[in-house]
Amino acid sequence: MAKQPENVLVFIEMDHGKVAEVSLELVCQARELADTLGVNVDAIILSGTNVDIHGETIISYGCDTVHTACDGRLEFYETLPYAKIVSDFIRESKPQIVLFGATAIGRDMAPRVASDLRTGLTADCTDLQIGDHEDKKQKKTFKNILYQIRPAFGGNIIAAIITPEHKPQMATVREGVIKLSAQDRNRNGAIKPFENIKWDELQFINTVLERTIHEKKVNLKGASIVVAGGGGVASKEDFDLIKQLAATLGGVVGASRAAVDNGYIGKEHQVGQTGTTIRPKLYIACGISGAIQHRAGMDQSGKIIAINNDPEAPIFNVAHYGIVGDLHKVLPMMIKAYKGKS
Amino acid sequence: MPLKLIVLAKQVPDTHNVTADAMKADGTVNRGALPAIFNPEDLNALEMALEIKDRTDATVTVMTMGPPRAANILREAMYMGADAGILITDRHFAGADTLATSYTLALGIEKVGDVNLILCGRQAIDGDTAQIGPQVAGKLGINQLTYVEEVVNIDKKAITLKRTLGRVSETVETSLPLLITVTSSANRPRTFGAKRLMKYKKARTSIEAEKEIKSSSTTGEYGMELLLDEIEQKKKVLKSKGLFIETWSADDVGADHEQIGLPGSPTKVKKVQSVVFAASELKKVEPTPEGIREMIVELIEDRTFG
Numbered sequence: 001m002a003k004q005p006e007n008v009l010v011f012i013e014m015d016h017g018k019v020a021e022v023s024l025e026l027v028c029q030a031r032e033l034a035d036t037l038g039v040n041v042d043a044i045i046l047s048g049t050n051v052d053i054h055g056e057t058i059i060s061y062g063c064d065t066v067h068t069a070c071d072g073r074l075e076f077y078e079t080l081p082y083a084k085i086v087s088d089f090i091r092e093s094k095p096q097i098v099l100f101g102a103t104a105i106g107r108d109m110a111p112r113v114a115s116d117l118r119t120g121l122t123a124d125c126t127d128l129q130i131g132d133h134e135d136k137k138q139k140k141t142f143k144n145i146l147y148q149i150r151p152a153f154g155g156n157i158i159a160a161i162i163t164p165e166h167k168p169q170m171a172t173v174r175e176g177v178i179k180l181s182a183q184d185r186n187r188n189g190a191i192k193p194f195e196n197i198k199w200d201e202l203q204f205i206n207t208v209l210e211r212t213i214h215e216k217k218v219n220l221k222g223a224s225i226v227v228a229g230g231g232g233v234a235s236k237e238d239f240d241l242i243k244q245l246a247a248t249l250g251g252v253v254g255a256s257r258a259a260v261d262n263g264y265i266g267k268e269h270q271v272g273q274t275g276t277t278i279r280p281k282l283y284i285a286c287g288i289s290g291a292i293q294h295r296a297g298m299d300q301s302g303k304i305i306a307i308n309n310d311p312e313a314p315i316f317n318v319a320h321y322g323i324v325g326d327l328h329k330v331l332p333m334m335i336k337a338y339k340g341k342s
Numbered sequence: 343m344p345l346k347l348i349v350l351a352k353q354v355p356d357t358h359n360v361t362a363d364a365m366k367a368d369g370t371v372n373r374g375a376l377p378a379i380f381n382p383e384d385l386n387a388l389e390m391a392l393e394i395k396d397r398t399d400a401t402v403t404v405m406t407m408g409p410p411r412a413a414n415i416l417r418e419a420m421y422m423g424a425d426a427g428i429l430i431t432d433r434h435f436a437g438a439d440t441l442a443t444s445y446t447l448a449l450g451i452e453k454v455g456d457v458n459l460i461l462c463g464r465q466a467i468d469g470d471t472a473q474i475g476p477q478v479a480g481k482l483g484i485n486q487l488t489y490v491e492e493v494v495n496i497d498k499k500a501i502t503l504k505r506t507l508g509r510v511s512e513t514v515e516t517s518l519p520l521l522i523t524v525t526s527s528a529n530r531p532r533t534f535g536a537k538r539l540m541k542y543k544k545a546r547t548s549i550e551a552e553k554e555i556k557s558s559s560t561t562g563e564y565g566m567e568l569l570l571d572e573i574e575q576k577k578k579v580l581k582s583k584g585l586f587i588e589t590w591s592a593d594d595v596g597a598d599h600e601q602i603g604l605p606g607s608p609t610k611v612k613k614v615q616s617v618v619f620a621a622s623e624l625k626k627v628e629p630t631p632e633g634i635r636e637m638i639v640e641l642i643e644d645r646t647f648g
Contacts, residue, residue, distance in 0.1 A: 016509070077507065079476075079486050104508040108488045111473035115444060115480035120608030123471040133612060147612060154357030154467060158615045166608040205485055209502065210513040224648055249647065274470075282646050292617045299619050303646050305627075305637070318619050321637055325629025333631050337638040338647075 006096035008034045009168070011086060011109075012045040012058060012066075013101050016213060019045075019054050021221065022101035022175035024061050029128060029178045030099055031062030036130045037144055039096070040064040044089055044194065046082055048075025052191050059189030061181065067093075067194045073204055076211070077105050081202040083112040089194055090117060095168050097146050099128075102172035114170050120163035121170040122148035126177045126277075126296070133164050145169065155273045155293035176221055176277035218252060218268045224281040225251030228271055228298075231258030232287020232308060232327060239264040241331045242286055248335045254278070254298075256288045272297035286327045290315025307331070345400035345498065347391045348451055350462035350478065351384040351419065353412040357467050380415040383463025385531040387524040391461050392423045392532065394496055401425045405450055407435060407443060413547045416587055420542035421534035426584075428454070429547050432592040437604035440469075444477030446602055449595040451482060459501065460521040464489060475523035482521070487514060490522040541585075548589040551576050 008030040013020040023043075030041045043058050044067045045051050055066040069085055086109065090098060098113075100106035102124045114121035127149040133142040142164040148171045152159040163169040220226060227249065229242035239259070246253045255269040271278055272294040283301035288294060290306070290313055298304070299318045306319035307327045316322045323330055355376035391402045404419040406412050407430040416427030430450050438446065451457055460479075465472035472488075479486035487505055494513065495502040502515045503522065546554070555573050559565070580586035592602055600606060627633045641647055 076510075079488075083480075104489060104506075107472045108476060108486070108507070111440065111471075111476035112480045112486070114473075115441060115477040118441065118608075120439065120441065121473060122609060123469075123473055148609075151617070152469065152614070153355075154470070156357065156617070158617050159611055160613040160615075161609050162612045163608045164610065203485070205516055206487070207515045208512050209515055212511045214509045214511065216509060281648070282641070295619055296617065303641065304622065316624060318622050319624055320622050321627050322624045323627045323629050323634070323637075330629050330634065333629075333634045334638065337631065337635040341635070341638055341642055 005039050006037075006094060006167070007040045007042045007064075008037070008097045009042045009044065009090065009093065009095035009099070010063070011098070011100045011106070012043050012054075013103060013105055014045070014047050014051070014054075019057060020101060020103065021180075022103060022106075022173070024058070025175065025178040025180055026099045026101060026173055027058055027061040027063050028181045029173065030097075031181070033097060033128060033130060033146070037096070042067060042093060042095060044069070044086060046070075046074045046085060048072050055189075055191035057183075059191075060183040060185050060187050062184075062187070063189055065190045065192060067192050069194045069197055073202075076208070077108075078204060078206050079108055079112060081204055083109050083116065084202055085194070085197055087113050087116045088196065088198065090168060092196060098168045098170045100170075100172045102174045106172045110170060110172050117168070119166040119168060119170060120161075121172070122150055122161040122163075123172050125150045125171045125173045126158075128171065128173065133162055135164065146171070151273055151293075151296060155291075155296060174277055176279070179279070218266075220252055220254060220269065220271065220276045220278050223252035223278070225249050225284075226254040226271070226278060226280045226282070226298075226301075227251050227284045227286065228254030228256065228269075228288060229259050229264065229286045230256035230288030230294075231262065232289070233259060233264060234328065236262075236264050238328060241328065245284065245286075245331050245335055248338055249282075251280075251282070251284075254283075256285075256291070256294045258288075285315050285319070286331060288315050289313045290318065345394070345398060345458045345496065346454075346456055347394060347400055347402045348454060348457050348460045349384065349388045349391050349402060349404045349419070349424070350447060350460065350474065351388065351404050351406045351415055352381045352463075352466045352468075352474075353378050353406065353408050353415045354381045354466050354468040355379075378411065378414070380418055381463055381466045381468075383465060383524060383526050385463070386526055386528045387461040387463050387522075388419055388422060388424065389529045389531040390490070390493060390524050391459075393529070394459075394493060395423065398496065403428060403454065405430065405447065405454075407431070407438075407446055407450070410547065410549045413550060413587055416547075417542055417545050418534070420545055421539045422532055423535065423538065426588070427545070428588040428590065430590045430595060431547075431549070432602075434592045434597075434599060434603045437607060438602060439607035439609045440471055440473040440477055441608060442602050442606035444474055444481050445606060446592070446595065446597055447474070447478050448481035449597055450590060451478070453590070453595050458498070458518045459496070460519070462521070462523055464523045464525045472523070475521060479521035482519075484519045484521060485516060486521045486523070487516065488523040490524050491528045544583075545585040545587055546580055547587040548577060551580060551586075
């Protein structure tokens with residue numbers, strides 16, 4: 001009997017009628033891993049309505065087979081039924097790698113699935129690679145295993161985690177850390193319903209009395225220009241300068257953790273490891289010292305302008321333009337210069 | 343019968359305040375140089391449990407797995423209002439990842455028995471994995487609700503609570519038993535009660551009680567039996583005053599040694615590195631109108647502004 005190919009599986013998350021951006025990023029990453037390993041990319045998608053149209057999109061980013069589970073009861077995420085379906089699918093399809101987005105849902109479900117399958121799970125990965133591992137004690141080499149790379153210890157170090165002796169190797173991956181590759185609309189792939197769902201074993205035991213879906217107010221990830229303020233901004237009023245510059249340049253307002261903690265602006269604006277990872281064309285860091293956790297969320301930006309009155313601030317190490325000075329004076333100059341030139 | 347609540351807590355190094363002297367030359371963190379604190383979101387979970395206790399008939403027990411010094415956070419929990427603490431400690435737990443840890447904690451919870459609600463922080467600041475809550479619920483085979491912000495109502499059979507999952511805020515009613523994870527925005531943990539502090543600073547784990555008796559005893563080797571007697575006596579006294587912190591080993595909770603510590607942990611750390619950023623070529627710009635105008639022109643010309 002032919003050995004079952006050990007594919008790379010991606011859990012596709014629906015974000016209110018659309019495929020979540022992070023899920024498409026994962027498909028791109030899975031494609032790369034699968035090509036290195038010589039296997040296929042599978043995806044599984046649970047939804048309340050027919051999702052075949054989304055299946056085409058998922059395939060266009062590099063997936064080979066999209067497995068669907070569509071039923072009205074699955075319209076909204078609920079831990080027990082979702083985790084059970086995904087666990088059962090993994091038991092049946094035996095992937096070697098399973099990837100989830102490190103979203104609220106992914107971080108709720110993936111640990112439960114890993115616990116059920118008694119395998120390892122690495123949370124919040126920022127990079128995935130294939131490599132070997134030599135276990136000196138056992139005098140054994142594990143070939144082509146998954147390096148699950150993530151920040152640890154509050155972001156102060158980067159650790160590569162492996163799951164050498166258990167399958168599947170599971171990871172949740174941060175949104176925005178993988179670049180979407182180009183779509184190929186002509187790519188061939190299959191969309192298949194997952195038929196072996198044990199409906200009578202699924203427990204739908206939560207009753208939702210009220211549900212509010214909040215608008216996504218800030219689109220940090222989609223912005224090509226981000227103007228961000230940090231702890232060096234003197235007050236909430238002064239933070240308006242950041243907003244003015246952002247408005248002048250047609251950019252979006254970002255913030256460091258210090259600015260959010262100081263109450264200058266909401267957490268949805270936070271850039272960095274605990275906020276959003278972004279790579280805009282231009283990132284302007286105003287009064288941001290550049291803690292590791294912040295830099296990790298923006299250092300891939302096309303151009304970085306750093307404004308800080310401390311010439312030793314670490315933000316200057318990743319910046320392309322460094323302005324040592326008082327942002328309360330520099331920002332108005334920038335607004336004036338831009339208005340005069342554009 | 344009062345509602346039985348368990349709060350899972352972890353003693354963590356204070357990673358949010360990593361100072362330069364806490365970093366070693368090779369870029370790794372010197373755990374020993376960081377103060378050990380009560381994991382912040384576990385305090386929110388404890389506060390939520392105590393609020394339930396404030397308004398209904400309930401007992402709150404705080405459970406932690408960790409080294410003997412983790413008893414400190416159990417005492418802190420009692421200063422805030424917890425009824426009891428349980429320390430699960432054993433050198434065989436060393437190297438445990440989330441799977442092995444959740445297995446161990448689930449056994450501890452089963453040993454307590456008939457628990458209605460388990461609360462824990464969303465995640466711990468040393469690992470930020472947010473995996474322990476869901477995995478403990480998984481091991482116990484019970485339902486879970488993560489990112490909880492408020493318990494609206496609770497009785498023996500059902501609970502109503504508010505939670506936020508990404509962009510969706512929900513008010514959910516579900517049955518007990520249940521495990522919930524609590525976020526930092528849920529509440530503001532209360533401070534220590536002065537009277538409680540005076541009382542519970544005398545609370546001891548069995549390890550601490552033994553140590554104290556041994557160090558104050560002059561009997562030496564020959565008096566071993568006497569010593570053991572004394573230890574048992576001390577534990578009895580502590581128990582009668584509600585000051586004994588239950589101290590359980592791997593065997594006490596009936597753990598399979600293959601599923602705890604390093605052997606029970608599928609994930610291994612392959613490599614640890616300090617964070618390195620590719621240095622950029624930095625152009626110094628003078629904070630003058632001329633300097634800034636020049637930079638803006640450059641950025642317009644290379645189409646950075648779109």
